[in-house]
Amino acid sequence: xxxxxxxxxxxxxxxLRTQTKLFSRSLHCYxxxxxxxxxxxxxxxxxxxxxxxxxxxxxxLRLAAALGMEIxxxxxxxxxHYFYPDLPKNYQITQQSxxxxxxxxxxxxxxxxxxxxxxxxxxxxxxxARCLHQEQETLLDFNRAGAPLVEVVTDPxxxxxxxxxxxxxxxxxxxxxxxxxxxxxxxxSLRCDANISLDAEGFRGVVVEVKNLNSIAQVxxxxxxxxxxxxxxxxxxxxxxxxxxxxxxxxxxxxxxxxKESRADYRYLPDPDxxxxxxxxxxxxxxxxxxxxxxxxxxxxFQDQFGISEEHAVQLTQNRMEAEYFEQVARRVGGPLxxxxxxxxxxYHLHRTDCTIxxxxxxxxxxxxxxxxxxxxxxxxxxxxxxxxxxxxGESTVAGFGAHCRRHRRPEEEVRETLDRILKENAALVxxxxxxxxxxxxxxxxLAFRDLxxxxxxxxxxxxxxxxxxx
Numbered sequence: 252x253x254x255x256x257x258x259x260x261x262x263x264x265x266x267l268r269t270q271t272k273l274f275s276r277s278l279h280c281y282x283x284x285x286x287x288x289x290x291x292x293x294x295x296x297x298x299x300x301x302x303x304x305x306x307x308x309x310x311x312l313r314l315a316a317a318l319g320m321e322i323x324x325x326x327x328x329x330x331x332h333y334f335y336p337d338l339p340k341n342y343q344i345t346q347q348s349x350x351x352x353x354x355x356x357x358x359x360x361x362x363x364x365x366x367x368x369x370x371x372x373x374x375x376x377x378x379x380a381r382c383l384h385q386e387q388e389t390l391l392d393f394n395r396a397g398a399p400l401v402e403v404v405t406d407p408x409x410x411x412x413x414x415x416x417x418x419x420x421x422x423x424x425x426x427x428x429x430x431x432x433x434x435x436x437x438x439x440s441l442r443c444d445a446n447i448s449l450d451a452e453g454f455r456g457v458v459v460e461v462k463n464l465n466s467i468a469q470v471x472x473x474x475x476x477x478x479x480x481x482x483x484x485x486x487x488x489x490x491x492x493x494x495x496x497x498x499x500x501x502x503x504x505x506x507x508x509x510x511k512e513s514r515a516d517y518r519y520l521p522d523p524d525x526x527x528x529x530x531x532x533x534x535x536x537x538x539x540x541x542x543x544x545x546x547x548x549x550x551x552x553f554q555d556q557f558g559i560s561e562e563h564a565v566q567l568t569q570n571r572m573e574a575e576y577f578e579q580v581a582r583r584v585g586g587p588l589x590x591x592x593x594x595x596x597x598x599y600h601l602h603r604t605d606c607t608i609x610x611x612x613x614x615x616x617x618x619x620x621x622x623x624x625x626x627x628x629x630x631x632x633x634x635x636x637x638x639x640x641x642x643x644x645g646e647s648t649v650a651g652f653g654a655h656c657r658r659h660r661r662p663e664e665e666v667r668e669t670l671d672r673i674l675k676e677n678a679a680l681v682x683x684x685x686x687x688x689x690x691x692x693x694x695x696x697x698l699a700f701r702d703l704x705x706x707x708x709x710x711x712x713x714x715x716x717x718x719x720x721x722x
Contacts, residue, residue: 254482255451259415259474260371260407263422264400265432266378266440267310273377273399274301274344281438285392293380293397295340300524307375307399310431311351312530312538314401315373317429317545320355322538325529326374328522336391337379345402346374347519351528357425358547359417368418369406375528376400381439395439401431407446412474419443419467421547428546428571436466443470447477453490454481461505463497473498476505549574557586566594573608576615583619584626592622596636600643613642617649624649666699667715673698674719684720692716 272279277290292299315322327349330342351374356367378398383390403422409415423434423441434441445461448454459477464470477496484491496505544552546568553564553574559581567577567590580589597618601611613621625635641647673695674681680691692713699712 255449255454255485257410257478258407258448258450259409259411260446261403261405261409261415261418262444262446263403263405263419264378264442264444265314265403265422265426265434266442267307267399267401268430268432269304269306269310269399271304271306272397273304273307273375275299275397276302276304277397279398281435281440283394285394288394289396293377293393295338301344301522303525303528304399308351308528308530309538309541310399311373311375311401312535313429313541314403314426314431315352315355316535316538317425317542318352318355318357318370318373318403320352320370320373322352322530322535323349324531325349325527326351327527328375328525329519330522332518332520333516335379336389337382337396343377343379344522344525345376348521349527350374351401351530357418357421359414359421360547366414368414369408371404371406373401373403376402407448412471412478415445415474416467416471419470423467424546424569427569429542430571439465445470445474445477447474447481449481449485451485454485457491457493459491459493460495461498462495462508465500469498469500472503473505476503480505543571546571546574553577553581553586557581557589559586559590563590563594570608576608579615580619580622584622588622589619592618592635596639600639604643606643612645613639613649617642621649666712670699670712670715670719674716681720692720695720 269279271277272290272293275290275292277293278288280288292301312322326346328344329347331345331347332342334341350372353370353372355370355373357370358367360366378395378400380396381392381394383392405418409418419441423436426432426441427434432440436442443464445464446458447461448456448458459481461473461477464473481491492510494510495508497508498505550561550564550568553559553567554561557578559567568574573593577589577593580593583589597608597611597613600606600613601608606612621635621638638647638649642649677695677698680695683691684695695716696713699716
């Protein structure tokens with residue numbers, strides 16, 4: 252029996268990068284002591300009224316524009332009722348019936364003819380408090396309650412778990428690129444609920460929703476688990492119930508959280524305390540202008556303009572600041588050289604010193620100057636690497652690097668004499684190379700570097716070594 256196809260839709264919650272919460276002036280940030288970023292509104296105290304924060308609307312419009320969505324000139328807020336301790340007022344303010352935007356799609360590859368996932372709608376809503384489940388009790392942290400979210404709902408067009416993971420990776424790259432969210436799933440600023448069903452007789456419309464997914468890997472694993480569970484039920488002639496399930500990382504399986512609610516269970520009604528949200532064409536135009544070049548378009552341009560590989564272009568367009576840094580360096584020293592140093596040595600030192608590229612002690616101009624100076628004097632990579640390390644540690648600067656290289660450079664005569672000696676001492680390896688075992692070249696290079704240290708150009712040394720071996 253052929254396995255019926257999967258039908259998957261995602262609900263992605265993007266926490267917006269604002270200073271305050273969606274309907275109050277309480278501060279909003281990650282990592283504050285528990286229950287310190289609270290106010291009467293997010294605690295659900297009687298007599299409080301919501302006040303919409305305009306910065307959240309601007310960021311939501313920016314994301315909608317980046318997804319090519321049709322933005323509504325008039326959207327409305329609803330109350331979604333449910334009883335749960337993370338929302339003490341017993342309803343969530345959201346946009347169910349009249350969302351901020353509809354339609355649009357997210358491209359999943361730099362290939363212009365590649366697949367794209369259609370978007371159903373995007374709406375604003377407030378976040379709930381964080382539940383900290385313990386053995387005998389559940390603790391609540393209201394710092395997150397009222398935080399501004401946009402929920403991006405896809406059409407049920409995703410066909411497997413890997414495509415769902417690809418969608419989330421591209422969504423995370425997009426929200427970081429256009430500055431609407433930091434997209435950190437481990438901090439809860441990007442979360443996902445996955446809906447899955449089978450396109451088979453008796454299974455259509457029976458949707459299983461999986462929650463508690465804290466990483467892209469968990470989304471993929473949970474969907475694979477549910478796909479296997481649903482297909483097993485299909486083979487056995489059983490129809491599963493529509494449920495909301497949770498993912499358990501420890502057992503790597505899903506479990507029943509509750510029977511799936513219907514729209515009627517939430518008793519949606521228009522929020523009487525909030526007026527309609529009206530968006531002028533001029534405001535939409537400003538949102539479009541704020542986007543600039545999108546990451547996939549930038550990725551294609553980097554390949555064409557600077558001659559770098561697709562893999563490097565994808566890595567360099569994970570955030571806009573690094574892409575801009577690369578472009579500044581590449582215009583001075585060329586794309587392949589700039590990509591090589593940024594993706595290896597620079598990233599290593601940024602991670603080692605806990606810096607971001609925006610506060611790096613080596614600016615784009617510094618790195619371009621360093622690489623240009625090294626090229627003029629044929630400085631070996633090891634010397635440049637050491638200089639970068641000293642700059643990050645505050646022990647040196649870019650200035651004077653060319654003179655430093657010349658002082659430490661080994662004379663050609665010394666390098667050739669050392670190379671000749673090593674080849675004579677390892678005559679058996681020379682014979683192996685001439686019989687076709689070219690892998691021994693790296694071993695001979697290692698012996699040369701052991702004796703010569705940093706003051707030699709690796710490319711020049713390899714060329715001389717090959718000339719001697721093949722002569």
